[in-house]
Amino acid sequence: MSTVPRFWRHIPQRYNLVGTHCKNCDEYYFPPRTICPTCRRAARMEDHKFRGEGEVVTFTTIYNATDDFKRQTPYNLAIIELSEGPRLTGQVICSPSEIEIGMRVRPVFRILGKDGDRGIIYYGTKFVPAGGPI
Amino acid sequence: MRSVSIIGAGCTKFGERWDDSLRDLVVETGIMALEDASVSGEEIDGLYVGNMSGGRFVEQEHIGALISDCAGLSRLHVPSTRVEAACASGGLALRQGVLAVASGYSDVVIAAGVEKMTDVTGGVAADALAAAADREWECFFGATFPALYAMIARLHMHRYGTTREELAEVAVKNHHNGCSNPISQYQVEITIDEVLRSPLVADPLRVLDCSPITDGAAAVVLAPTEEAKKYSDGPVRILAAAQASDTLALHDRRDITTLDASVFAARKAFSQAGLAPGDVDLAEVHDAFTIGEIVAIEDLGFVEKGKGGRAVSDGLTSIGGEIPVNTSGGLKACGHPVGATGIKQAYEMVLQLRGEAGKRQVEGAQVGLTHNVGGCGGTAIVHIMSR
Ligand SMILES: [Zn+2]
Numbered sequence: 001m002s003t004v005p006r007f008w009r010h011i012p013q014r015y016n017l018v019g020t021h022c023k024n025c026d027e028y029y030f031p032p033r034t035i036c037p038t039c040r041r042a043a044r045m046e047d048h049k050f051r052g053e054g055e056v057v058t059f060t061t062i063y064n065a066t067d068d069f070k071r072q073t074p075y076n077l078a079i080i081e082l083s084e085g086p087r088l089t090g091q092v093i094c095s096p097s098e099i100e101i102g103m104r105v106r107p108v109f110r111i112l113g114k115d116g117d118r119g120i121i122y123y124g125t126k127f128v129p130a131g132g133p134i
Numbered sequence: 135m136r137s138v139s140i141i142g143a144g145c146t147k148f149g150e151r152w153d154d155s156l157r158d159l160v161v162e163t164g165i166m167a168l169e170d171a172s173v174s175g176e177e178i179d180g181l182y183v184g185n186m187s188g189g190r191f192v193e194q195e196h197i198g199a200l201i202s203d204c205a206g207l208s209r210l211h212v213p214s215t216r217v218e219a220a221c222a223s224g225g226l227a228l229r230q231g232v233l234a235v236a237s238g239y240s241d242v243v244i245a246a247g248v249e250k251m252t253d254v255t256g257g258v259a260a261d262a263l264a265a266a267a268d269r270e271w272e273c274f275f276g277a278t279f280p281a282l283y284a285m286i287a288r289l290h291m292h293r294y295g296t297t298r299e300e301l302a303e304v305a306v307k308n309h310h311n312g313c314s315n316p317i318s319q320y321q322v323e324i325t326i327d328e329v330l331r332s333p334l335v336a337d338p339l340r341v342l343d344c345s346p347i348t349d350g351a352a353a354v355v356l357a358p359t360e361e362a363k364k365y366s367d368g369p370v371r372i373l374a375a376a377q378a379s380d381t382l383a384l385h386d387r388r389d390i391t392t393l394d395a396s397v398f399a400a401r402k403a404f405s406q407a408g409l410a411p412g413d414v415d416l417a418e419v420h421d422a423f424t425i426g427e428i429v430a431i432e433d434l435g436f437v438e439k440g441k442g443g444r445a446v447s448d449g450l451t452s453i454g455g456e457i458p459v460n461t462s463g464g465l466k467a468c469g470h471p472v473g474a475t476g477i478k479q480a481y482e483m484v485l486q487l488r489g490e491a492g493k494r495q496v497e498g499a500q501v502g503l504t505h506n507v508g509g510c511g512g513t514a515i516v517h518i519m520s521r
């Protein structure tokens with residue numbers, strides 16, 4: 001079981017998709033990076049809140065999960081390219097037959113899981129098909 | 135820099151070794167390697183061991199001192215170092231050993247790898263392995279290790295027309311090879327149909343696309359090439375030892391269907407050896423999942439990007455084909471005790487280059503390549519060796 005700060009320190013990023021933008025090369029990063037891999041020492045980083053709309057680059061449906069996620073199977077996991085450019089990994093809530101490469105998605109705020117039976121319940125961003133209900 | 139050779143090699147039987155602890159496996163392989171190299175122990179002046187997660191799998195860290203102790207070297211106070219790069223820990227130990235001898239800092243070095251994975255339940259093992267991925271930004275959202283490779287497979291199929299059957303062909307071939315390898319965890323033939331009917335793990339990957347949970351250990355003994363003949367009649371010369379890294383998370387890669395770490399490590403290795411992919415007679419590549427082997431033969435330069443699936447189904451990578459791949463049975467059939475895998479690959483190559491691989495022998499094998507990947511491409515290590 002983990003301590004509260006392990007989850008708490010990532011709240012801005014995981015709840016609100018806050019990443020970074022390098023003013024030197026105009027690249028966006030999620031999760032936030034302190035050092036821009038393109039500019040390194042010349043980087044000028046600022047926080048950026050992503051809108052969260054994006055597109056499925058690739059995906060899978062997970063049937064066999066680790067203990068923490070077992071109750072959720074089967075679930076879709078995808079690499080999503082946000083409109084601003086960066087890519088992230090997240091769950092897409094829809095039927096396994098519905099998800100496809102190139103599908104537009106938007107973010108929703110959901111319970112992601114819990115740390116054992118008595119541990120912390122943690123929240124974050126999942127995605128749904130862009131046209132679908134909330 | 136001095137040229138380095140492998141003067142002895144050993145590997146335990148891979149599988150579910152319920153009767154044996156991590157320590158037992160280390161002792162077993164250590165004795166084999168030392169006997170094969172005909173060294174008694176006093177000559178050893180360095181030890182490197184690859185181990186991914188002793189802490190999670192057997193609740194034991196400080197594996198460096200442990201293996202030196204188990205190998206009976208405690209009274210010699212030999213420096214012993216544990217190295218970790220997830221599933222590439224073994225390859226990393228080999229490369230560190232090569233660097234130590236090449237630099238002249240050490241003369242006779244053991245490079246070993248060990249993982250004891252069956253002392254914990256499947257769920258705990260899966261979670262320990264998932265730690266090779268990005269814990270905060272992949273696993274936190276439900277990613278598993280097979281899921282990441284499944285996403286590589288999905289995009290490879292979408293972009294290049296790689297088929298589900300071609301993925302299955304990798305498993306079928308590697309099981310066939312494993313049948314003639316006495317250390318192999320699985321020594322049973324499987325069919326394409328059996329792969330396609332096995333339960334889904336992470337679509338499109340099924341149980342028979344995945345390497346198993348395995349206990350095992352392997353070790354090689356290294357010495358300067360100019361002294362190798364003193365110990366061994368059939369030393370195997372290391373022509374290149376290259377390593378490269380990439381982003382930890384799959385989603386940050388330049389291209390999801392390419393492991394750039396493999397590309398860069400291979401490029402560096404070929405330039406060190408002064409060879410090209412066409413000069414290689416056989417390869418052991420990192421097939422933790424069937425798609426891994428297809429991507430690997432592309433990234434290492436054996437076939438064009440996107441043509442890996444067809445190459446496998448055309449028999450290019452079978453024994454007797456143009457470039458036999460994973461004659462040992464690979465991670466898929468021979469087994470994947472993560473920290474030991476990179477050293478087992480070298481062990482297989484030593485047997486092949488000495489002409490001692492029995493029924494799976496590649497005729498006239500002169501130059502071999504081994505390719506070990508950490509995570510889904512955060513680290514890649516490539517060795518080229520010759521007889
Ligand atoms: Zn920048």
